[in-house]
Amino acid sequence: MEARWGKLARARNPVFKAPIPMSLSTAEIIAQLTALLGPGGVIADPAQMGAYLNEPRKRFHVPAIAVGLPATVEQVQAIARFANEHGVGLIPQGGNTGLVGAQVPLRGDEVIISLSRLDKVRAIDIAAGTMTVEAGMILENAHKAAEAEGAMFPLWLASQGSARIGGVLSSNAGGVNVLAFGNARELCMGVEAVLADGRLYQGLSSLKKDNTGYDLKDLLVGAEGTLGIITAATLKIFPQPEEFETALVNVASPEVALTLFQSLRERAGSRLNAFELIPWIGLDIQLRHGMLDRDPTAGPSPWYALVEISRMKGGTSGALQSALEAAFETGLVDNAVIAESLADRTRMWDFREQMSECQSREGASIKHDVSVPIAAVPQLIAEGSIAAQRVVPGIRPVPFGHMGDGNIHFNFSQPVGADGKAFMAGAEPVHAAIYEIVLKLGGSVSAEHGIGQLKTELLKQVKDPVALEMMHAIKNALDPKGIMNPGKMLG
Template sequence: MTHSPTQSLLDTIAARLGAAHVLTEATDIAPHLAETRGLYRGTALAVVRPRDTEEVAFVVGTCAAARVPVVAHGGNTGLVGGGVPFGGVVISLARLDRVRAVDPLDATITVEAGCVLANVQQAAEAAGLLFPLSLASEGSCRIGGNLATNAGGTAVLAYGNARELTLGLEVVLADGQVWNGLRALRKDNSGYDLKNLFVGSEGTLGIITAAVLRLHPKPVSKATAFLGLPSARAALDAFGRLRDRLGPRLTAFEYVPRFPLEVVLRHLPGAVRPLAGDHHSYALVEISSPAPDAAEELEARLGDLIEAGLAEDAVLAQSEAQGSALWRLRESLSEMQGFEGGSIKHDVSVPVSRVAEFLERASAACEAALPGVRVCAFGHFGDGNIHFNLTQPVGAEKAAFLAEWPRFNRIVHDIVHAMDGSIAAEHGVGLIKRDELPRYKDPVALDLMRRLKGALDPLGILNPGKVLTPEDGGPEAFPAQGVAGRAVLGKVTAGPPGTAA
C-alpha cells in the first residue's frame, strides 16, 4: 500500500516523537486553529508535540525537506492572527517547559520556550529576584510567544519590553539547524546581535526554543494608587511630573478614561468603584522602591498632583489585597469590553509627548465618522502605547459594526502615522495588520525585512503569510482578515468566510 506524501511525512515525525505526540484528529487539532478573539480560523495537517529542542529541529528539518509549512504554537493568547495556521504542521511548544537554570549572581534565568510566564516569574521569585514582564494573560501565555512578539505589558516603563529582558536565545532555523546563542553576557560586540532578529519576528525567521532572561532585584516595597483626572492632557502632565520626581521607581502609569472604567464596573463581578466622584479619566500608578518607603513617597507625590490641579482625587491602596483589586480593574478591561458588543481594536503607539493629542484627534475623528460609536481607549502612557478600541453604538448590529473595521483602520492609522507613531505597538503584526504595513512602513525597511526573510527562510515555510505580504514567486498568499483557509501540503487557497468575534 502506497502512502500519500502527507501520511509519509507524519509517519516519519511519529517514528521520532511517538505516535501519541502527533495529533491528527479534528477534535485534537481544533484548539490550535484559532486565537482567543476568533478573527481567524485556520487548518492544519497535524499538531506535533516535541519534548526538546532536538525534536523541534527534527520536525522543522523534516518539514523543510517536504516543503511543508510549520507554525509554532505557545499559549495561544495572541490577538493579531500571528499564530493561526493555514495548512502545514503546528509545532506545540507546551512540553518544552523546563527552567534550565537560575543564576542569582548573574541575575539570569534560562528557560525553555514553553514555560508559562507566571512560572518564570515564580522561579525568579524563589531565587529572591524579579522577572518583571507582566501581562494580563501571564497565567497562560508562554515565554516563547512573549519573545516572538516582543511583548510589552505593564512594567515596560521601568524594565523595558521583552527584547530588553533577553540576553540570549536558542533558535531552530528554517532548515532544522539549531543556533545556540544561550549566553548571559551584558556586553558582546563580536558581530551582529542575532537574537534581536528573532525577538519580535513572530516565528517567521526561526522558532525560539529557549532563552536566557535578565532578572532584577526584588523591590523592598511597592505602592499602588488610583487617580481621578480632569483630562488626558492633565494625565500626561501628571505622568511627566511623577517620572521627574520618581525616576525608575515609577513602574506603571496606566491610563483609563471614564467609559472603559464604567464598562468594568458594570460587568466585572465584585468590582468596586475606586473613587467616589466622577472624572474625565483615571490613572493606575505603581511605584517600587529598594527601601521600605514606597507608600509614603507615593502619598507625597499624590498630594503634589492634587495641589497642582493635575489630579482631582486619589486613593492609595492600604494593603496588597487593595492594590490587587485596583490592578484587577485595569487587567479585566479588554475582557469586559466584550460584554458591550462588537469591538474594533487598534494597538498603536505614538511619542509619549503626543499621547494626549492622539487621544483627542482620534476620538473626534472616529465619533464624527460613526455617531454613537463609543471610544474605549486605554493603555500605557509611559511608553506611548494606547489600545485604541472602539465599542459598537448602543443598539447597533455587531456584524455590521465589525464590517467597518477597514474604514476605522484608515482613520486611526493615518493619524498615528502623521504623528510618527506605529500601527503595531505590542501585539505584533500577524495577519490583521500585514496588509496595512506597505501603506505606513518605510519602503526601505520593508525591503530589508523581505531580504531577511528570504535569507533565513528561503522556502517560506516558517509561519508563512504573517507579518509580510508574500512576494511573487514566494509562498502562496494567505487569506485576508475574516477568511479561513484550506491547505494541501503548504498551498493555501481562500475558503469560506469566517466569523469575527
C-alpha cells in the first residue's frame, strides 16, 4: 500500500517553489524585529523560548531564531513586509496546543509570531448572534465573554484553557459540539488576516448572505498559517441553554451505539449536542491510575456512550431520560446513569476528556485522528482493531471520540510489558493498516488535528492529485516567496 501511495505522489506531485534564501544573519533579523516591536516584543534567548517550542506531544525539537510578540495588527503587517523582503520564514502560533507540529519550527531558521498580545473583544452583537475577537484570545476567555452577555460560543476543546482563537481557526478545530454546531469553519463568519506581503485582508463580515465571489475566509480557516496570519475573527454565538442533560450509557458494541445515536437524533434533533464513544479500557486505565475520584458509570460495560442534550428556555426537561427509557423498553440498552448535579456532569466529561492523557500512563501509544461516514464507524473499529493486532500481537486498541460526526481517535497502547521505544519504532505498519481501512471506507486520515509537519508526506499520498495542484496554486499565488509557515501542510 505504501508503495502504491508513493507512486501516486511521485507521478502527480506539483512543483512548489523553494523559499527565498534569507539575506540577513540571525543577529540582523533579531535586531530588525526589535526595532519593529520594541525590546519587550522579542524573545531571542533560547532559554526563554521553551513555552513556544515545546508542543504537547514532544515530537519536534527544532529551535527558532526568535519569537515575535506583536501588540497591534500594524506590527504584524510590518513583520510580514520585513520577512517577505528578506526571505524570513514566519510561523504563526496561537496557544501552542496543536498536535501535528504546524505551530513549531521545522527548519530552525524561522521566527515564531505569537498573537498572544492581540487578545481583545472588539464587538459583541447579541441581536445578530456574533462576536468579533482578536486572534490571540484564549478560547476559554471567548466562552466567558459570550456568557457575560447571556450567550454561548459552542466550540469546546480539552485544551480550551490555553488554545487561542487564531490557532483554533487555522487548524479548523472540532471538539465535542461539532454534532450540533459544526467545527471552527462553520462557526466563523469572517476573518481579518495579514498576508505574506503585509497587506491586510479585511473580511470581518457578519453577513449570513453574501454571494460576491470566492469565500476567502474559508481559504484562511484551516490553512494552518500557510496563507496568512489571522488577526481577528467574527464568530457565531448562540442563546445560552437553560440546562444540559447528560448521561453515560452502557452499550454492548459500537453497532449498538450507532443505533442508539440514530434513535436519540430522531428524538432530540439539533438539541443533541454530543455523542461520544468510549471503550471500557479507558475507564480501567483511569481508575487504576487514580485519574477519577470514583467510577462515573452505571457499571461494567464493553463500551460507553457519553450523551448530552441541551434544553433551551421554555423547553421541556427530561427529554434525555424519556429517550433512554424508550431504549430500555426495546432492549437496546440495559443500564445508564444520568447526571444529577454539575459535579456529576463534570466527572462524566472528565472521563471523556482524559482519554488522551490516560494512555500515557500505560506507556507508548500509536495515535490516529481519522474520520469515516458515521454508519461506517463500527466497521472501522472492528476491522482496524483486527488489522493492528495482526501487525503487533498484544497491541491494545483504544478507539474513542466523536461518534456523532464520524471522528474516531483510533489509538493503540503498547502491549503490556513491551518496550515503548521498540513499539513506536514499529508504528508505520500500524499506520498503514489503519489508513488503508479508513480510505476504503471513504474517510479522511486527518479529521480535526490537521496536517502540520507530521502528515505532509501522507497528504501527498492520499489527496486527490488535482486537489493538491489547486492547493499549491493558491499557496504560490498568496505566498510566492514561501515565507508563511514554510514546509507545513504542503511540504
